[in-house]
Amino acid sequence: MKYIILLLSVLASMVALRAQKQVLLLSSDGKAPVVNALITKSEDGSFLGFSDKNGCFQTGQGTKKITISHPSYQSLDITLPQDTVYLDFAPIQLQEVEVLEKGPRYYRLRSVVRVYQYLDSIPINFVDGVVDFYVDTKRGKLDYKALRLDVYTDDDAIKHSSLQKGIVDMSNNSLVNWLYNEHISSNGELQATDTCVFDTKSGAKVGYWNKYPSGVLNISLNLVNPNEEQERTSFGRTTIIHKKVLEQSFPQGTSPKHIKPYDFQLYRLSIELSTKPKKKMELVFTTKIYEIYVLERKGISEAEYKTIRLDNNWGSLTSSIKQEDGQYMNLPLPQIPQNIEKKLNKQLRLLPYK
Secondary structure (H helix, E strand, C coil): CHHHHHHHHHHHHHHHHHHCCEEEEEECCCCCECCCCEEEECCCCCEEEECCCCCEEECCCCCCEEEEEECCEEEEEEECCCCEEEECECCCCCCCCCCCCCCCCEEEEEEEEEEEEEECCEEEEEEEEEEEEEEECCCCEEEEEEEEEEEEECHHHHHHHHHHHCCCCCCCCCCCCHHHHCCCCCCCCEEEECCEEEECCCCCEEEEEEECCCCCEEEEEECCCCCCCEEEEECCEEEEEEEEEEEEEECCCCECCECCCCCCCEEEEEEEEEEECCCCCCCEEEEEEEEEEEEEEEEECHHHHHCCCCECCCCCCCCEEECCCCCCCCCCCCCCCHHHHCCECCCEEECCEC
């Protein structure tokens, strides 16, 4: 009898493996794997995972249609099964780096920001907005002013998870300080050689860089070693960070060895973590994605900078924000993934403007 049970277990495993089929993602020219692409179900927007360092991901059993998105590429809906999928580069035109003998002290980066947050694969927070970032080149300081922030949240899903599994930290739907702490710049901490990026102090390989056919420079860093997951305990909850990947794209002409804080054009920070709530054994899985698309870069004078009323700290976003001038309306805004867009003002409720 036990041999029959063992045989049935083996057959079940074989069926499951066959049901999980590997898909390869490549750039439209077929030269580069699409790494860290976000994979979600087209039907409900639920999170399935990211493509790995080779551009591959496993499709789950019963999954028929998925959405693939990455800030450097155009989003794509596909029907499974497929072996190889080619993604077109995003149509956003990256500006060339300004080459000046003596540049301005301050730069304004007018940008689209997007924040996605998934709780147990369900999208629970989404932020879409336009923000002016101000870079002080002498002090390395970053300031910001929100022109528009549409903040959406799924209160029902958050409440249901809290009742079933206990309260976890789900309020980080803002930008807060992550851009201060997680940013690629020529601060001496990183060293680029060939196609790899190394930590200057330890000498450890922390990422890689490559150039797209257009000449755009892309750098990807693993901020958490997969073999050394970060763990922290707070108020009886234990949180483990499984994945933390920072990607930034820089305009044509940027050197990986000489990056300035105002050079970046695309920014994406992806975090996967699990939390064990207090006195609860079941894990809660959370995925957070922060994106910035810089659409305009402009040098400004110190006198102009002093006239700007800056934001201090957003913290958790409890309301939406909208300026009246609408000076950003003519910008070429990147598309919102369709499976998120169709949830807006439905499961994802827009918080009132303050």
